[in-house]
Amino acid sequence: MIKVENLVKKYGNVTALNHLNCRFETGKVTVILGGSGSGKSTLLRQLTGLEKPDSGSVYFDGVNLTTANKKKLYGIRRKMGMLFQGSALFNYLNIFENIAFPLREHTKIADNIIKTIVTMKLEMVGLRGTEKLMPSQLSGGMMKRVGLARAMVMDPKIIFYDEPTSGLDPISTGVIDKLIKDLNQALNITSVVVSHDMESCFRIADNIMILxxxxxIAEGTVEEIRNSKDLRVKQFINGEPEGPIPFTRTDKNYLDEILFR
Amino acid sequence: MEIAASLGRITLNRLQILGRSGIFLFMSVFQAFLPPFRIPRLVKEIEFIGSKSFLIVFVTALFTGMVLGIQGYYSLSQFGAEAALGVMVALSIIRELGPVLCALMVTGRAGSAITAEIGIMKITDQFPALEMMAIDPLKYVISPKVVAGIISLPLLTAFFDLVGIAGGYLVGVKLLGVNEGAYLGKMVKAITFTDIHGGILKSLCFGLLITWISSFMGFTAEPTTEGVSRATTNAVVLTSLSILIVDYILTSLLL
Known part of the structure; x- marks a missing residue:
């Protein structure tokens, strides 16, 4: 479904993505894992065409997103849904209008049918009855669920999730995880999840990729990652503070720095 | 050498921002003429920039007219020319004070709000969200604002002119006893359509200026709380200054 070839993205002198090659398969849940600053959100922005890479290509169903013009890109985007980290609901629209927004913009569906569709999507995320509320009146977990309802209202073939469970309580996390899995299994929606939540990752993933x-540094099925011999992978999935992945960001010697050498 | 280099860097940087803002304006105005047209959004923006500014414009206009009435009476009576009060009030308001003060009030009220709104949309990822739904953020968010500004400002200015002249009438005729016929009659004779066109043209330009600068500042704001508050301040300062400068340029071109 998505094929990434030799993708490079730099911000100033910092290389965020270093010649990446990977695939995201149709009908599978692929979780991109990585610590803060590992480039996983950057990768997501390249996969969706929100940013252009410095070099390399991203193919979506055979179409190269990096060279597609705006019209083509917008055509492809209609097959994509995205759940943003902060939900990105429109603060001037109520919950109903937020979810109905893509339908109103892109289709000529009659109002009563829009109402039916929105009600169905709200039922899927368990939030029927909140139609008249404004986004600011909802909790973070509820906003994410509304964001998910909006992401799937156009029945996309693929949904991108940017840290869907970060900052949520365990129950909300469980609900979101179950929704991702259900959507994938019931509707065969391909899912790409950016996360650093190990538990939730093992619950939902078919494939895992660690950045x-x-x-x-590693990719494969859940079992392969779990049994990986790579010390960096082990450190990451066990959350160990000591290991080959350094915690500090600087190369300077600590002793040198505090002694002004 | 160092100074020259940094000077060049700053100049280049500023020019780049100017160029980017030009492209930004072009894209948002240009796209306003392409379908789909979102009339409800335009109406909503006109309501926000235009109708909701009525009260503030009314008060500003009334007191400006009244002050002009007193000051004009004082100056003109030194030459025994009180009868020309109506002409003086009307000319200064229609040609100058109407468009400029109206634009400044709208900047303070609507311009700052536009910058803050767009900045917050940026912080909360609403622009990429629009992008992901295959909707052009410039066309959806910015174009209606710019068009609404161009429509609202001339109307507000016309309203300002009317109320201002009435304010001058109130003070001049009712309070200070200038002859009513002289106040109105001479005014009608002296004001030409060129004066009125000039004022309207100015207000068109100001409408564009306000929405353009405030939207651009919001759109390019650093996506943090401080970034948005800084952008809002900058937008108001920059818009107000540009209004005064553009006013001078237009006045000298139109005379």
């Missing part, structure tokens, strides 16, 4: 400062 480390712009490089893919």
């Amino acid at each position: 480390f400062f712009g490089d893919i």
